[in-house]
Amino acid sequence: MSGKDLNLKSKNNMKLWNINFISLLGINVLTFMAFYLVYPILSKYAINLGASLSMAGVIVGLFSITALIIGPFGGILTDKTNKKYVMEIGTLINGIATLGYSLAPNIGVIIFFRILHGASFSITSATSVAWATEFIPKDRIGEGIGYLGISQIIATAFGPEIGIEGANRFGISKTFMVAAVLIIVASFCMNFLPNTNNTPKKNTETKKHTIKLKEIIAFEILPLSFIGGLFFMGNGLVTSFLVLMGDKRNIRGVGIYFIVNALFLIFTRPISGKIYDKKGLSMVLYPALLFSIAEALFLGHANALWMIILAAIFKAFGQGFAQPALQAECFNKMGSEKRGLASSTFFIGANVGQGVGPLIGGGIASSLGYTWLFNISALMLLCGILFYAIYKRKKDI
Structure with a gap:
């Protein structure tokens, strides 16, 4: 299938399960598998080096703080340049940064590669979803994004547990090396996908173009972005502190959290997209926020493995329901010509949440303990319900 066959005029006749969409799912499995191999063991690696x-x-x-700063510019790159080339180069830099972790002799070097990793990953995150929508029928965007998330689900199911087990058996540095190889292979595989190149034609006039703030941030969907950020905040807390909390409370096998969560996400992600396409955002978002509040409370008060497992199920019905619906809403509000902007704006909230969560969470966990850490997360999600109710009421007036 050529890039010309995938233009906007033919999107309604496109099948969802086309070869390019399926290939992109496989590539996403590799990149997210590498991401989740690294995430749960990085904090322990830093502590081993003296942090x-x-x-x-x-x-x-x-x-995520770096991604917050760099990410919005990813929308400009996505909409004004070649999505395929942005993805290939950005993913390759991800691999180099991940390899850098394994070679880091001290905290300063880890910080350097962490910043590089955040910058490149923020751009590829914005570009990947926008690029994927070119292989999804226009009337099935919500469902397609839901299925796209399954590639991340598969990685979430096995990545953290493999990362933790690999670090215990072979060492953290070697685990980072394996993650880097997976990312570099993913970058190579992208070369076989079609180059749709649906970018705006360059203006032949030699007029200087000043980048405006509205080209970096889509303010009309910023409230949706920050609601999404609440879910990512909880995600950042879990991936950063669950292993450490399990050690402190003598709860063995906490890695099963990621497997259980992923298994249930396989069900919730596609269902969320279908409900959104037929019923709208509110039918998905309110229940998702309530489920995420329950997840945070169970984690905060967990003293046995069954509570960790139940929290994982609640998370699947929380973030698993909300994320594809919020992303689809952002794309639909911005239109097909600004999907890069929509994607990068959505990830502003994601980066704020996933960055601020571990950043502040470490201090809260040290001074107040893990119970208060997750109680505060539940309170923030409760505020999210009130915020969305106010936002929706203003939009309906």
Whole structure:
């Protein structure tokens, strides 16, 4: 299938399960598998090199803070340049940064590669979803994004547990090397996908173009972005501190959280997209916020493995329901010509949440303990319900 066959005029006649969409799912499995191999063991690696618990949280959070700064420019790159080339180069840099972790002799070097990783990953995150929508029928965007998330689900199911087990058996550095290889292979595989190149034609006039703020941030969908950020905040807390919390409370086998969560996500992700396409955002978002509140409370008060498992199920019906619906809403509000902008704006909230979570969470966990850490997360999600109700009421007036 050529790039010309995938233009906007033919999208309604396109099948969802086309070869390019399926290939992209496989590539996403590799990149997210590598991501989740690294995430749950990075804080422990930093502590082994002499970092305090608070500093380990800062190092993990630097990824998303960097992504917050660089990410919005990813929307410009996506909409005004070639999506395929942006993805190939950005993914390759991801691999180099991940390899850098394994070679880091001290905290300063880890910080450097963490910043590089955050910058490149933020651009590829914005570009990948926008690029994927070119292989999805226009009237099935919500469903397609839901299925796209399954590639991340598969990685979530096995990545953290493999990363933790690999670090215990072979060492953290070697685990980072394996993750880097997976990312570089993913970058190579992207070369076989068609180059749709649906970018605006360049203006032949030699007029200077000043980048405006509205080209970097889509303010009309910013409230949706920050609601999404609440879910990512909880995600950042879990991936950064669940292993450490399990060690402190003598709860063995906490890695099963990721497997259980992923298995249930396989069900919730596609269902979420279908409900959104037929019923709208509110039918998905309110239940998702309530489920995420329950997840945070169960984690905060967990003293046995069954509570960790139940929290994982609640998370699948929380973030698993909300994320594809919120992303689809952002794409539909911005239109096909600004999907890069929509994607990068959505990830502003994601980066704020996933960055601020570990950044502040390390301090809260050190001073108040893990119970208060997750109680505060539940309170933030409760505020999210009130915020969305106010937002929706203003939109309906």
